[in-house]
Amino acid sequence: MATLKRRTGILAGGGSLPREIAESVAARGNAVHIVAIDGEADASFGTLPLTRVNWGQVGGMLKALKTARAEDLVIVGRVRRPDPLRLRTDLGFYMNLPAIARIVASGGDDSVLRKVVRFFETQGLRVVSPAEAAPELVMGEGPLGAAAPSPEDAADIAKGFALVRALGRHDIGQSVIVTGGAIEAIEGAEGTDGMLARVGLARRAAGAARRGILVKRTKPGQDLRVDMPAIGPETITRVVDTGLKGVAVEAGRVLVALRRETVERADAAGVFVAGCEDVRAMDAVPRDNTADRYSFPELGRVAPHARHRSDVAKGAAVLESLDPFGVGRAVAVVRGHVLAVEAGEGVGAAVERAVRLRQWGSLPRRRRGVLVVRDATELSADVIRVLGEARYGGAVALAQACKAGAIDDAIAAADRAGLFILVRAEGAHP
Secondary structure, three states: OOOOOOOEEEEEOEOOHHHHHHHHHHHOOOOEEEEEEOOOOOOOOOOOOEEEEOOOOHHHHHHHHHHOOOOEEEEEOEOOOOOHHHOOOOHHHHHOHHHHHHHHOOOOHHHHHHHHHHHHHHOOOEEOOHHHHOHHHEOOOEEOOOOOOOHHHHHHHHHHHHHHHHHHHHOOOOEEEEEOOEEEEEOOOOHHHHHHHHHHHHHHHHOOOOOOEEEEOOOOOOOOOOOOOEEOHHHHHHHHHHOOOEEEEEOOOOEEOOHHHHHHHHHHHOOEEEEEOOOOOOOOOOOOOHHHHOOOOEEOOOOOOHHHHHHHHHHHHHHHHHHHHOOOOEEEEEOOEEEEEOOOOOHHHHHHHHHOOOOOOOOOOOOOOEEEEOOHHHOOHHHHHHHHHOOOOEEEEOOOOOOOOHHHHHHHHHHHHOOEEEEOOOOOOO
16 A cells, blocks of 8 residues: 655754654655754755744744645754744744743743644644654664663663653653662753763763763653654763763654764764663653642741742652652752752752753743752752842742751841742641
C-alpha cells in the first residue's frame, strides 16, 4: 500500500535536527518547507525551501506555511525564551494577540508548549512529533557505540529515571546527573547544557575523577510532538568536559542528532551512550495535593499575594517528591515554573542560579516567585537580600529553625527586603 503523501512544514529552532528532519521528509518524496526563526535556527538548509521570520512575525510564519500548503507541522530545534525588546511584530502578531498572551501567561514549559500546539491546530495544521516525521532519528534500546554501561551503572540509571518520573508532575527538566547512587544535579530552567556546565565547573575546581552518568528521559505526560528530548555530538562533548562516564536515555523516546558524529565522539572519548527501557514508566503519578495538606502561617510585616499561594504549594510539593531521594534543600518557583532545585550545591548557589533565569512572560518590575526551603536555617540574610533584589515575593520554610533566634533574624531580613515569610505550622504534616 502506498504511503499517503503529505506536505510538511518545519518550524525550526537551533541545532541540526530541523535540517535532518527536513531531509528525511524530502527523501520519502514529501514536500517540505522550513520556517526558520531568526536568532535561533543556525543550521545550513542548503537548497531546501526556506522562509526566515522573527519571533514576532506570527503572520509571516502562518503565511509561509499556507503558501507552501503545509498540512503537517513539525516544531523542532533549540530555542531560548524570546526577548520582548527584540520582537519585530507584524499584523499577524496583533491579530492573534489574545492567543499569544494566553501562551506566554501559561507559566511552565509544558503549559506553554501545549498552547502552542493548540494555536497551530486552530490554523488547520496537524502538529506531528519529530519521531513521526523522521523515525530513524529515535534512539533504540542498547548501546549506541562501542562502550556500554556496567551492571553497577544500572542502579544509577534506574535512580535517575525514577527521579525524573517523580518530578514530572511538577514540569521540571528532563535530565539529572547520578553519581554512585547520589543525585549530583537536577536540570532546572537552564536546560541540560546549563546543568552540565555548572557541574563541570564545580568538578574541575575540585579535581574530581571521571564518574557519574547523565540520565535523560521524558516527563510523565510530556507532549512529544513539541518537546521530545534529544542528544547529539555537543551533548557528548559536554559530558566529557563535565567528567562523566556516560549518557543513558529513555529508549524509543529520545532523538539522536547527527548520529554518526555522536557515536564517533563517544567512542573517541570512551564514554557510553545507551538507550534503556524504564521498566516503571507506567507507574501511576500521585495527585499533587500539597496545598491541601500544609498550613503556612504568615510571619513578618509583609503578607503574600493570592498569586503566590500556588507557587508556595508547588515548591513544597517538589521538596516532598524529593524526600525518597535524599536530596533537595530548596526550590525556586516563579508563576508555577520551577526555575531551580538545589541538589548539593548549597541554597545560596541555587538562589543565585535561579535569579539569573528568565521565565516565560516574566515582568521584572512585579514581585513574582517564591523560594521554598526545608528549614528556616537556610534563610540567611544574604539569601533574603538576593531574593529581594530579584523582585521575588517571599520565602517559605517547611520546618522551624533549630538555631535559637534564626527565625527572628529571617523575619527581620524579610521585612527590610519587602518580602513575605512563611513557616509551616507546628504539627502540620503531610
